[in-house]
Every structure is written in C-alpha cells, then in structure tokens.
Amino acid sequence: MNLQTDFYVIQLLKIEWLKIKNYSAFIVLGLFFLLGILGSNYAVFYLKKNIIDKADPTGMIASSSPYDFAHTWQTTSYVSGYLLLLPGLLLILLVTNEFAFRTHRQNILDGWNRKNVIDVKIAMALIAAVISTILVFITAIIFGFAAGSSFSVTHIDAVGYFFLKALSYNMIALLFAVLVRKTGFAIGLYFIYMGFENIVSGILQALSMKFKAEYGFDIGNMGDYLPMNASDGLLHFPENTITNLANNSKAMPHDYMYVSLVLALVYLFVFYAWSRNRILKTDL
Amino acid sequence: MPVLSIESLRKDYGKIQALKGVSFSVPKGCVFGILGPNGSGKTTLLGLIMDILKPTSGSYKLFDEEPNESHRRQIGTFLETPNFYHYLSAVQNLEISAAIKQRGKEDIEKVLETVNLSQRKHSRFSTYSLGMKQRLAIASCLLGSPEVLVLDEPTNGLDPVGIAETRELIKKLAQQGKTIIMASHLLDEVEKVCTHVAILKKGELITTGRVDEILANEDIVELGASDTVRLQQFAEQLGGYSNLKRSENLLQLYYPVGTANLERINQHFFNQGIVLNHLHLKKKSLESKFFELTN
Incomplete structure (x- = not known):
C-alpha cells in the first residue's frame, strides 16, 4: 500500500466517521458487543470455576481451566465468535441506511466515485474485524491471568482464525446489504442464512460420517466447507475430556483444517468481489 | 466550451426505453431547463450524467472532458429527493457534503442563511418539513459556490413563498454567471427562469434551443x-x-x-x-x- 492509497482510505474513513459518530445504533451495538465479549467469557470462566470444579473435584471432566494460558486464546476466540453477529448487524445497518436515505447517491453527486462508496464500507468491515480481534486478544489476556496461569503464546493462532471469522461475518453482511438494500430484508436474510447454513452443515457432517463408515472414504467434514462454517470450523474449544471423547471417536471424519482455511479465504474473496462489482456496475 | 454535451444517450429498463438516444449541449452561463411531463426521462437523464445510472449506450462530457468525480465536485447537484442522514442535523449533514466536495466548513453558515434554515440548523433532518428538506438540499448545492448547479424539480413540494424565493435565488445565481441546469415539468417555471430549454417527451428530445425562440x-x-x-x-x-x-x-x-x-x-x-x-x-x-x- 503506497502513501497515496493510505491517504485515500484515511480521507474516506474520516468522512465515514462523520456519518457514524452520532449514530445511536453504532454506540448501542458497540457497547453490547464489548459487554457481550466480556460477559460471555466471564460466564464460561465462572461456570468452570464455581460449578464444574465443585461438582467434579477429581477433575475427570476437565482438570485445568479453559482460560489457563495456552488455552485462553482458543477459548476466548471460540466463545466470542458467537457475538460476531453484532458487528455484522451494524454493518448491515450502515450500508442499508445509505440506500434508505439515498445518501449513497448523494455521496456520488457530491464528488465520490462508485469505488469510494464500496471501498469505505469494505474498510469498515476490515476495521470492525480488527477491533473485534483486539478485544478478543485483550480479553484472552485478562482471563488468562485471572485463571492464575503464566503467560504463553502457544495456540495464539486461534486469535488469527478469529480475525478471519470476524471478517467473514462482516463481509457476508456487507454482501447481503448491498444485494438486498432494504434493512429489514438484509437483517432477516443474514440471520436466516446463518441458521440455514448450520442446519445444512449438520446434515453434511452426518453424510460425511456415513461415507466414512459405509464406504471408507474420508474427505473431512463437508459441513466445514460451507461459506460461514469454513471460518467457524477453524475455531475449536480447547481439548478436554469431553471434546476428546467426541473428536477421537472413529466415526468422526478427519479435520482437514487447511482446506477450511483455503476455502474461508476463497469465500472472503467472493464476498469482496461480488459486493464491489455490484456497486461498480449497476444502477444506484 | 459547453458545460455539458450529451451524445445519443440511451437508457433502457428491460423493455422500457426511458431515454431514446438524446443529444444536446448546455452552453456556459445559461439557465438550461429540461422540460417534460412526469416520466419523460428528465431524472433519468440527470442520473446518467451524474453516474448514478449506467447508460445502455451513448456518451456525455462534462466541461468538454471525459466525466469523472472531480467534475462532479465542481457541480452542486440536487437530484430527485433531498438525500440526507435522517439522524443528523443540517450542519452535520452539510459537513459530510463539504468534506466529500473537498471544501471547507466555512460556507455552511452562509448557505443555511441563504435558504433561511439558520434557526433550525441544529435540528435533526428527520424533524424537517418537506419544504425545509428541499431547502437544505439547495443549500448543499451552494456549498463551495460551484460554477454549475444541477437542480431536479427544485420547487417541488415548496409552498408559494418558497417557490418564489427559490426562483429568485436561481435568477440571482444566474446573474452571478453560474450555469444552471434545471429539470421541471412546469412550462411556466421554465419560461420564467430559464434562458435555454430542452423538451423531452417519453424519452425523446422534441426540441432544444433558446427559450424565447422555442416557447x-x-x-x-x-x-x-x-x-x-x-x-x-x-x-x-x-x-x-x-x-x-x-x-x-x-x-x-x-x-x-x-x-x-x-x-x-x-x-x-x-x-x-x-x-x-x-x-x-x-x-x-x-x-x-x-x-x-x-x-
């Protein structure tokens, strides 16, 4: 990225900031997200410490805290992943607002080009993913120390996968918003699609297990090859007695993580290219 | 040098031909009316020259050059409806417009004064009446005192006083040497305000020239x-x-x-x-x- 490009994106983001700094949904959803990440991780932390440990003093189920260092990166990323619908929702609102108010047109009339209109939203999706990742990083450290362990960066790659997942959630939200344009429809489509993909993913997982059991070929969990599940599948809860029981079962297909990773990147590019093309080539 | 020249511009929406190969040019310093009944293609034409819509065929030039966003920054445009962020005030909305136009904020007070909105400048756009929204849109066009203004039905939705004031404003701007391109379905308005006219009917250009000759x-x-x-x-x-x-x-x-x-x-x-x-x-x-x- 050269200096001129830096300048270009910062110029656009300054204008975007004028649009959102007084937008109440931005402030409310931002706060919900922040409290959600801290709250949900605290809930899991508390559950393990005060309920599971008391019910299972021998440590049969899980001996160490999932927030001990090394595990905290995976746990915080995994737990926080469920809250990524919130920044996605915010992006849908920011994009569909432009269509509802017709300000996407006015921005062009005032002197933006079509590229500026979509680039600034892609930059917003990226920034939201970066901020989410920083939040998760800080939360993981806080809970890691709270669990009484010493600092370690083992498994920190989970935070990287979280970033990829956050970006995928934001980019598909952006795509739906650009394609549908209506706020209610886009939000509905976003949530329905997420639920629908999980159902299909469950069916594909069952099919993958059936193929492995009956025909002996193992191409991994096909459910993890769907657009959202590809990045979802990169994040796992840290290994413990229960997850080990499930994952080591011979019925489970092999976890081809690198396939999910490549597919997640391919899907991201599709979301990017499709939404950009839509704004560049069609009537606004 | 013409401010705008259009060559065989055509726009189809499926089977419907909204604009059927229209050509004309707008000389500098005139008040150019695009006249036609509702549905004649006026807004489509303005949308095309502002890159809101993609033409099916044909071309156009702004300031005798291939059009781009820097040309649009030199034109104050109000197209179809006042388009502003509903949750922001007049001043906050104009700050966005000024930033995109790459102009400073110093004009904001002046343009709000010009359209009599100073009293309500800190109210949210969503609380404005239709007439006030319209006047804010005109104020936004005046930011940075552009040499060319494109106004689509600028008096639509205004009360009689607002209509008279807007027409006076347009005449005043024209006297300052600005080029004004104005779409209207009101013959009377075009005759009162414009020096030149292009008449559209069902997407076709019927005639174009000086108002005193044509009308x-x-x-x-x-x-x-x-x-x-x-x-x-x-x-x-x-x-x-x-x-x-x-x-x-x-x-x-x-x-x-x-x-x-x-x-x-x-x-x-x-x-x-x-x-x-x-x-x-x-x-x-x-x-x-x-x-x-x-x-």
Missing part, C-alpha cells in the same frame, strides 16, 4: 434573400413587429399572434427590388408546446 408566444416570420444586408435594411422599415433577429442567412421577425401579414411583407420587399427566396410563418405558443408535450 415564444408569438408568430415568427422567417425571411431569406440573396442580399442579406439590403434585406435587413428594408426589413427595419417594415414596422409592426416586436423583435428582429438574424440567424445565419435568415431574418426572423417576431409579431404578436395573428398580426403577421405575409402578403404585405412580400409586397414590401418586392417594391424595393428584393426577391425573397424564403418566406415562412412559424406559429409557436406556450399552449401549442404544452399540447405537444402532454398528448
């Missing part, structure tokens, strides 16, 4: 002769006409409706030894144009 409520007698100098000299002795104009090889005499007598005119020139090679009566009136437009 003249007068009879025009066109005269031609091989010796144009003598033709003009003796035409001036004719009397009875309200205006005399020369266009290329022809003379145009403007008569109040029904008073032009072709026989007498022909006789007059013949008596002076001038043989006319062209004598034609053009009847044009507001009503006939209106009839042409709406039927």
Whole structure:
C-alpha cells in the first residue's frame, strides 16, 4: 500500500466517521458487543470455576481451566465468535441506511466515485474485524491471568482464525446489504442464512460420517466447507475430556483444517468481489 | 466550451426505453431547463450524467472532458429527493457534503442563511418539513459556490413563498454567471427562469434551443434573400413587429399572434427590388408546446 492509497482510505474513513459518530445504533451495538465479549467469557470462566470444579473435584471432566494460558486464546476466540453477529448487524445497518436515505447517491453527486462508496464500507468491515480481534486478544489476556496461569503464546493462532471469522461475518453482511438494500430484508436474510447454513452443515457432517463408515472414504467434514462454517470450523474449544471423547471417536471424519482455511479465504474473496462489482456496475 | 454535451444517450429498463438516444449541449452561463411531463426521462437523464445510472449506450462530457468525480465536485447537484442522514442535523449533514466536495466548513453558515434554515440548523433532518428538506438540499448545492448547479424539480413540494424565493435565488445565481441546469415539468417555471430549454417527451428530445425562440408566444416570420444586408435594411422599415433577429442567412421577425401579414411583407420587399427566396410563418405558443408535450 503506497502513501497515496493510505491517504485515500484515511480521507474516506474520516468522512465515514462523520456519518457514524452520532449514530445511536453504532454506540448501542458497540457497547453490547464489548459487554457481550466480556460477559460471555466471564460466564464460561465462572461456570468452570464455581460449578464444574465443585461438582467434579477429581477433575475427570476437565482438570485445568479453559482460560489457563495456552488455552485462553482458543477459548476466548471460540466463545466470542458467537457475538460476531453484532458487528455484522451494524454493518448491515450502515450500508442499508445509505440506500434508505439515498445518501449513497448523494455521496456520488457530491464528488465520490462508485469505488469510494464500496471501498469505505469494505474498510469498515476490515476495521470492525480488527477491533473485534483486539478485544478478543485483550480479553484472552485478562482471563488468562485471572485463571492464575503464566503467560504463553502457544495456540495464539486461534486469535488469527478469529480475525478471519470476524471478517467473514462482516463481509457476508456487507454482501447481503448491498444485494438486498432494504434493512429489514438484509437483517432477516443474514440471520436466516446463518441458521440455514448450520442446519445444512449438520446434515453434511452426518453424510460425511456415513461415507466414512459405509464406504471408507474420508474427505473431512463437508459441513466445514460451507461459506460461514469454513471460518467457524477453524475455531475449536480447547481439548478436554469431553471434546476428546467426541473428536477421537472413529466415526468422526478427519479435520482437514487447511482446506477450511483455503476455502474461508476463497469465500472472503467472493464476498469482496461480488459486493464491489455490484456497486461498480449497476444502477444506484 | 459547453458545460455539458450529451451524445445519443440511451437508457433502457428491460423493455422500457426511458431515454431514446438524446443529444444536446448546455452552453456556459445559461439557465438550461429540461422540460417534460412526469416520466419523460428528465431524472433519468440527470442520473446518467451524474453516474448514478449506467447508460445502455451513448456518451456525455462534462466541461468538454471525459466525466469523472472531480467534475462532479465542481457541480452542486440536487437530484430527485433531498438525500440526507435522517439522524443528523443540517450542519452535520452539510459537513459530510463539504468534506466529500473537498471544501471547507466555512460556507455552511452562509448557505443555511441563504435558504433561511439558520434557526433550525441544529435540528435533526428527520424533524424537517418537506419544504425545509428541499431547502437544505439547495443549500448543499451552494456549498463551495460551484460554477454549475444541477437542480431536479427544485420547487417541488415548496409552498408559494418558497417557490418564489427559490426562483429568485436561481435568477440571482444566474446573474452571478453560474450555469444552471434545471429539470421541471412546469412550462411556466421554465419560461420564467430559464434562458435555454430542452423538451423531452417519453424519452425523446422534441426540441432544444433558446427559450424565447422555442416557447415564444408569438408568430415568427422567417425571411431569406440573396442580399442579406439590403434585406435587413428594408426589413427595419417594415414596422409592426416586436423583435428582429438574424440567424445565419435568415431574418426572423417576431409579431404578436395573428398580426403577421405575409402578403404585405412580400409586397414590401418586392417594391424595393428584393426577391425573397424564403418566406415562412412559424406559429409557436406556450399552449401549442404544452399540447405537444402532454398528448
């Protein structure tokens, strides 16, 4: 990225900031997200410490805290992943607002080009993913120390996968918003699609297990090859007695993580290219 | 140098042809009206030249160059509806427009004053009446004092006082030498405000030119002769006409409706030894144009 490009994106983001700094949904959803990440991780932390440990003093189920260092990166990323619908929702609102108010047109009339209109939203999706990742990083450290362990960066790659997942959630939200344009429809489509993909993913997982059991070929969990599940599948809860029981079962297909990773990147590019093309080539 | 020149611009929406290959140009410093009934393609035309819509075919130039966003920054445009962020105030909205136009904030107070919105400048846009929204849109166009303004039905939704004020403002801006391109479905408005006009009907350009020629409520007698100098000299002795104009090889005499007598005119020139090679009566009136437009 050269200096001129830096300048270009910062110029656009300054204008975007004028649009959102007084937008109440931005402030409310931002706060919900922040409290959600801290709250949900605290809930899991508390559950393990005060309920599971008391019910299972021998440590049969899980001996160490999932927030001990090394595990905290995976746990915080995994737990926080469920809250990524919130920044996605915010992006849908920011994009569909432009269509509802017709300000996407006015921005062009005032002197933006079509590229500026979509680039600034892609930059917003990226920034939201970066901020989410920083939040998760800080939360993981806080809970890691709270669990009484010493600092370690083992498994920190989970935070990287979280970033990829956050970006995928934001980019598909952006795509739906650009394609549908209506706020209610886009939000509905976003949530329905997420639920629908999980159902299909469950069916594909069952099919993958059936193929492995009956025909002996193992191409991994096909459910993890769907657009959202590809990045979802990169994040796992840290290994413990229960997850080990499930994952080591011979019925489970092999976890081809690198396939999910490549597919997640391919899907991201599709979301990017499709939404950009839509704004560049069609009537606004 | 024309501010805008359009060449065979065409826009189809599926089977519907919204604009059927329209060509014209807008000279600098004029108030150019794009006149036509609802659905005639006025907003489509403006949307195309502002890159909101993609043309099916044809091309256009802004300031005699291939159009881009830097040209749009030199044009204050209000298209179809006032487009602002509902949750922001007038000032906050204009700050966004000014930033995109790459102009400073110093104009904001002045333009709000011009459209009488200073009192409500900190109210949210969503609390504005239709007339106030319209005036804010015009204020936004004036930011940075652009040399060219594109206004789509600028008096739509305004009360009679607002309409009069807006027309006065447009005239004032024109007197400052600004070029104004204005779409309207009101013949009367175009006649009062514009110097030039292009008339659209169902996506087709019917005619374009100076308003006083096209919408003249007068009879025009066109005269031609091989010796144009003598033709003009003796035409001036004719009397009875309200205006005399020369266009290329022809003379145009403007008569109040029904008073032009072709026989007498022909006789007059013949008596002076001038043989006319062209004598034609053009009847044009507001009503006939209106009839042409709406039927």
